[in-house]
Amino acid sequence: MSLARRIIPCLDVDGTRVVKGVNFAGLRDAGDPAELAARYNAEGADELVVLDIAASRDRRPTFLETIRRVAEQLAIPLTAGGGIRTLEDARSVVEAGADKVTVNTAAVLRPELISELSKEFGAQAVVLAIDAKREQEHWDVRVRGGHDSAQLDALEWAKRGVEAGAGEILLTSMDKDGTQSGFDVALTAAISGSVSVPVIASGGAKLPKHFAEIFGAGQADAALAASIFHDGVQAIRELKQFLQKNNVEVRLSC
Amino acid sequence: MRVAIVDYGAGNVPSVERALKKLGAQPERVSTAEGLATAGAIILPGVGHYAALIRALEERELREPLVDAILRGKPFLGICLGLQALYQSSEEAPELAGLGILRGKICALPESVKLPHMGWNRLKIRRTSRLLDGLSEGDYFYFAHTFAADAANSETLAVCEYGAEFGAVLEMDRICAVQFHPEKSGAAGAKLLGNFLRIAA
Numbered sequence: 001m002s003l004a005r006r007i008i009p010c011l012d013v014d015g016t017r018v019v020k021g022v023n024f025a026g027l028r029d030a031g032d033p034a035e036l037a038a039r040y041n042a043e044g045a046d047e048l049v050v051l052d053i054a055a056s057r058d059r060r061p062t063f064l065e066t067i068r069r070v071a072e073q074l075a076i077p078l079t080a081g082g083g084i085r086t087l088e089d090a091r092s093v094v095e096a097g098a099d100k101v102t103v104n105t106a107a108v109l110r111p112e113l114i115s116e117l118s119k120e121f122g123a124q125a126v127v128l129a130i131d132a133k134r135e136q137e138h139w140d141v142r143v144r145g146g147h148d149s150a151q152l153d154a155l156e157w158a159k160r161g162v163e164a165g166a167g168e169i170l171l172t173s174m175d176k177d178g179t180q181s182g183f184d185v186a187l188t189a190a191i192s193g194s195v196s197v198p199v200i201a202s203g204g205a206k207l208p209k210h211f212a213e214i215f216g217a218g219q220a221d222a223a224l225a226a227s228i229f230h231d232g233v234q235a236i237r238e239l240k241q242f243l244q245k246n247n248v249e250v251r252l253s254c
Numbered sequence: 255m256r257v258a259i260v261d262y263g264a265g266n267v268p269s270v271e272r273a274l275k276k277l278g279a280q281p282e283r284v285s286t287a288e289g290l291a292t293a294g295a296i297i298l299p300g301v302g303h304y305a306a307l308i309r310a311l312e313e314r315e316l317r318e319p320l321v322d323a324i325l326r327g328k329p330f331l332g333i334c335l336g337l338q339a340l341y342q343s344s345e346e347a348p349e350l351a352g353l354g355i356l357r358g359k360i361c362a363l364p365e366s367v368k369l370p371h372m373g374w375n376r377l378k379i380r381r382t383s384r385l386l387d388g389l390s391e392g393d394y395f396y397f398a399h400t401f402a403a404d405a406a407n408s409e410t411l412a413v414c415e416y417g418a419e420f421g422a423v424l425e426m427d428r429i430c431a432v433q434f435h436p437e438k439s440g441a442a443g444a445k446l447l448g449n450f451l452r453i454a455a
Contacts, residue, residue, distance in 0.1 A: 002375055002376045002415065003371070003373050003374070003375045003416060004373060004374040004375070004394055005373075006373050006374065041440075046373070046374055071268070071269070071272075072272070074269075074438075075273065075437070075438065075439070075440045075441070075443065075444065076396070076438055076439075076440060077396060077398070077435075077438045097268055097269065099266065099269075099301070099398075099438065119303070120302075121301070121302050122301060122302030122303050122306075123370060123400070124301065124302075124370040124372060124398040124399065124400070125301065125302065125398075167370050167372065168370075168372060196365070196368055196369060197368055197369065197370070197372075198368050198370075198372050198373070221368065221372075221373065222373070251374045251394040253392060253393055253394065253441075253442065
């Protein structure tokens with residue numbers, strides 16, 4: 001098998017700027033989206049994710065313009081999301097240059113959204129984003145930026161989402177996000193083992209060994225991180241070299 | 255050179271266009287028979303469902319002009335669904351006829367692996383060719399698909415292995431096609447597109 005594990009920087013965008021925060025709170029400016037996109041494209045990122053954290057209707061045109069500017073810089077796939085509620089929302093994001101669309105809260109409220117998007121764009125273009133938080137013996141799905149419980153079991157929701165037509169799961173651990181103490185290996189392995197589509201692990205990354213863990217025991221197909229890349233704490237090429245030395249197949253030529 | 259990108263509403267048209275411009279070609283979105291006839295080369299991009307592509311070609315009355323142009327020897331590059339459309343049919347939409355330029359059927363990849371086949375994978379190159387000039391088995395290309403061409407087809411230049419081997423690159427006369435997305439495959443993808451432009455020149 002030579003399918004490489006993917007490293008995916010994430011740009012959380014508020015209007016025209018990339019921002020970063022801890023546990024979905026306390027936002028700080030982290031740069032221009034197009035500049036960061038060009039940098040990651042050149043440094044060997046395998047994909048890029050752009051999320052509209054404001055996700056409000058009146059600021060949608062600004063976000064679409066940001067997607068256009070980012071897509072202009074890329075020779076790798078682009079995923080966009082944040083506030084996608086309808087087929088029309090998704091179409092505008094695809095037309096602006098995204099290859100894939102992520103849905104989260106709106107899919108929990110109306111699961112048919114997943115199948116509508118899958119029929120229109122194909123399963124490979126539909127990424128179901130799940131924010132999960134440990135509750136005793138299971139993982140609870142969180143919505144609205146992690147504030148509210150959806151009263152759903154994350155494993156069950158992931159399976160239902162895949163049945164409805166999601167081609168990929170973007171799994172964020174609300175327990176690990178912002179902690180820089182490593183990905184949530186148990187959560188990711190549980191979800192990855194119960195669905196037939198690729199799983200992108202998110203939340204908690206800092207050190208190269210965290211990535212090796214999530215690709216090993218965590219069974220992730222891809223790993224996503226934001227601030228460690230924006231801050232230059234972790235360079236993508238060095239991270240990939242480390243992974244290759246640790247027998248994780250990665251794409252080093254680019 | 256004027257390169258016609260068949261525009262039937264597929265999502266990856268802008269990125270193919272951008273990649274070609276960077277290589278100095280003059281891409282033009284084409285959705286009429288006349289546009290195909292006057293182009294120097296034709297690219298059929300595609301992502302999503304096989305049925306959507308075939309139906310869109312029929313709705314725009316592009317099926318016959320496209321087949322005609324390809325059979326007359328106009329340089330052609332099919333990308334992803336654009337490769338699959340060259341064959342007679344696909345398991346993804348068994349009720350629809352493909353373009354039928356190549357013999358064979360598009361089949362689903364085995365369920366023993368995670369599907370879609372999504373991400374960067376390498377090729378096993380069966381023979382040297384103009385299309386793969388300067389590329390090697392160490393290069394990665396971006397794939398995003400569930401269905402694929404039979405590796406055993408004679409036009410197959412390179413296969414990829416994911417659950418099973420499938421046809422990833424093909425070239426026959428001036429008909430070229432790739433299952434991956436060269437427009438999303440970084441420097442290796444750009445090299446392949448450049449090779450196609452040289453074949454077409």
